[in-house]
Amino acid sequence: xxxxxxxxxxxxxxxRHGYDLKRDYDERFGQERPLAYGQVYSTLARLLKNGLVExxxxxxxxxxxxxxxxxxxxxxxxxxxxxxxxxxxxxxxxTLYTKVVLAxxxxxxxxxxxxxxxxxxxxxxxDLTRRKTGGDLADQLVCDHxxxxxxxxxxxxxxxxxxxxxxxARVRA
Amino acid sequence: xLDAPLLVADDLSLSYGETRALDSASVQVHAGEVLALMGPxxxxxxxxxxxxxxxxxxxxxxxxxDGRDVTTMSDVERSALRRTEFGFVFxxxxxxxxxxxxxxxALPLRMTGTRRREAERVATGWLERLEVGDVAAKRPGxxxxxxxxxxxxxxxxxxxxxxxFADEPTGALDSLNGERVMQLLVAAARDTGAAVVLVTHEAxxxxxxxxxxxxxxxxxxxxxxxx
Numbered sequence: 001x002x003x004x005x006x007x008x009x010x011x012x013x014x015x016r017h018g019y020d021l022k023r024d025y026d027e028r029f030g031q032e033r034p035l036a037y038g039q040v041y042s043t044l045a046r047l048l049k050n051g052l053v054e055x056x057x058x059x060x061x062x063x064x065x066x067x068x069x070x071x072x073x074x075x076x077x078x079x080x081x082x083x084x085x086x087x088x089x090x091x092x093x094x095t096l097y098t099k100v101v102l103a104x105x106x107x108x109x110x111x112x113x114x115x116x117x118x119x120x121x122x123x124x125x126x127d128l129t130r131r132k133t134g135g136d137l138a139d140q141l142v143c144d145h146x147x148x149x150x151x152x153x154x155x156x157x158x159x160x161x162x163x164x165x166x167x168x169a170r171v172r173a
Numbered sequence: 174x175l176d177a178p179l180l181v182a183d184d185l186s187l188s189y190g191e192t193r194a195l196d197s198a199s200v201q202v203h204a205g206e207v208l209a210l211m212g213p214x215x216x217x218x219x220x221x222x223x224x225x226x227x228x229x230x231x232x233x234x235x236x237x238x239d240g241r242d243v244t245t246m247s248d249v250e251r252s253a254l255r256r257t258e259f260g261f262v263f264x265x266x267x268x269x270x271x272x273x274x275x276x277x278x279a280l281p282l283r284m285t286g287t288r289r290r291e292a293e294r295v296a297t298g299w300l301e302r303l304e305v306g307d308v309a310a311k312r313p314g315x316x317x318x319x320x321x322x323x324x325x326x327x328x329x330x331x332x333x334x335x336x337x338f339a340d341e342p343t344g345a346l347d348s349l350n351g352e353r354v355m356q357l358l359v360a361a362a363r364d365t366g367a368a369v370v371l372v373t374h375e376a377x378x379x380x381x382x383x384x385x386x387x388x389x390x391x392x393x394x395x396x397x398x399x400x
Contacts, residue, residue: 115394118387125380133356147377154376158213161389 003035004043005081008052008074015056015069018044031142044068052077096153100160104171114161118154125150177240179204179368180336185224185234186391194220195231196391204335207359207369209379212388219340221388222372226259226338227251239335257285260329260337260367262358264344266321268313274324275300275309281332299327303357319350326358333365340372355381 003025010016010024018040026034047053052074055066070078096117103110125147132143160167178201187195194217202208210218223229224236227243236243238258243251255261260281268277278296283289300306303323308316316324322342329337339358343351359381362369373379386395 115387119385122376122379122385125376126382129377129380147380151376162213 002081003039004047004052005078007040007043008047008070008078009082011053011068011070012075012078015067017065017067021068028138031139047074096157097160100164100167101171104164104168110164110168111161114157114164118157121150121154121157176203178202179239180225180370181235181237182221182225183235183237185221185231185236187220187224187229187231193391195224195234198234198388198391198393200225200386200393200395202336202368202370204368205363205366206384207362207371207382209382209385210370210372210388211374211376211379211385213374216388217391218372218374218388220391221393222338222340222370225370226261226336227254256281257332258335260332260334262322262325262329262337262339262342264341266313266325268321268325268328270313273310273312274305274316274320277313277324278328278331281328285332296327296331299331300324302361303327304353319346319354322346322350322354323357326354326361330361330365330367333367335367337362337367337369338372339369341374342371343373343375343378351378 006025006029007021010021010028016024018037021044022035022037022040025040044053048055048068050073052071053068054071055068096113099113100110103113128143128147128150132140132147135143181199181201183199185195185198186193196217198217198221200208200210200221210221212218220229224231227236227238227246230244234244238254243254246254268274269280272280275293275296278299279287279289279292282292282295287295297306297309300309303326305316305320305323305327308320308324313321313324322345326342329339337358342358343354346354355378359369369382371379371382379385384395386393
């Protein structure tokens with residue numbers, strides 16, 4: 001995720017101090033990885049240099065009392081970012097596929113690799129489901145996104161399990 | 174140290190003609206646990222559930238419930254067990270269409286001799302708990318799919334069963350309704366200390382469980398429960 005454009009997007013709803021911006025980011029998007037202060041200020045410095053934000057100091061203020069506001073160029077930048085689709089990541093040739101093929105190639109049990117992975121995926125899905133059940137709407141949406149991706153992995157895993165004999169025959173041919 | 178498991182299938186085998194539906198299948202669940210039986214269509218997971226619930230008799234192996242051998246019980250004994258100790262939720266609610274939702278939920282209590290007024294009082298409590306108190310007077314056909322399935326869950330829990338068998342309980346629902354049904358089912362089972370045997374092929378549904386047993390070609394692999 002682009003931290004710079006996310007901060008710009010937050011600033012579009014109103015000017016903020018760096019500290020408030022970090023807090024707002026962490027509350028909305030940073031549950032897993034809160035922003036470091038250093039990153040917030042270095043990102044704001046870059047945005048300032050590129051003319052995407054401007055700064056208005058308050059009387060007697062130190063560096064952390066700078067108030068950042070988005071510029072017209074900044075609004076255009078956010079609009080451009082939001083209208084661009086993200087590149088879908090196809091995850092081709094995943095580590096898991098490699099492990100299954102290698103297991104079969106070396107005469108090991110490919111199903112064992114898949115079973116171990118399924119248990120681990122489900123363990124994570126249980127954690128996310130618990131977090132979602134006790135959480136607010138933002139938690140639910142974030143967890144659901146992760147859950148659907150893990151579910152997609154599991155569907156691939158089940159299909160591979162069903163094709164394991166064919167795969168073994170091909171790999172060992 | 175863990176308590177003894179409440180329900181145990183040990184080395185079950187069952188064939189339909191030439192087709193082997195269960196092949197030395199073993200699985201167990203403790204009181205208060207939610208166990209997901211997962212696997213592709215035709216893997217044998219529903220057959221395993223039916224054996225656990227005393228609906229099907231295996232060709233060999235034993236099913237033990239609370240220390241009692243279910244496989245050697247008479248039909249009358251097994252039927253009494255299903256009525257008083259077990260609750261069932263199916264993919265399609267299987268509510269009685271001629272009865273109101275309230276009467277449907279009260280039915281298991283009426284069948285075990287509870288008087289109408291008391292049965293309906295308890296049933297009303299369960300409908301409210303499942304957030305469908307407003308459909309009490311409606312017939313199942315007048316309720317939405319999600320509401321009907323919550324009524325079915327209320328009916329499964331109304332006798333305070335010690336084991337709830339849920340066979341693809343969200344299979345006919347959209348994601349949002351399915352989620353809510355699972356949340357309510359698991360929360361209610363946890364409150365009453367019931368074990369849940371959940372048959373599903375959906376990982377997101379299985380994620381409400383404490384552990385899973387994967388059935389493939391009639392064989393079972395049970396992962397350790399996350400207790």
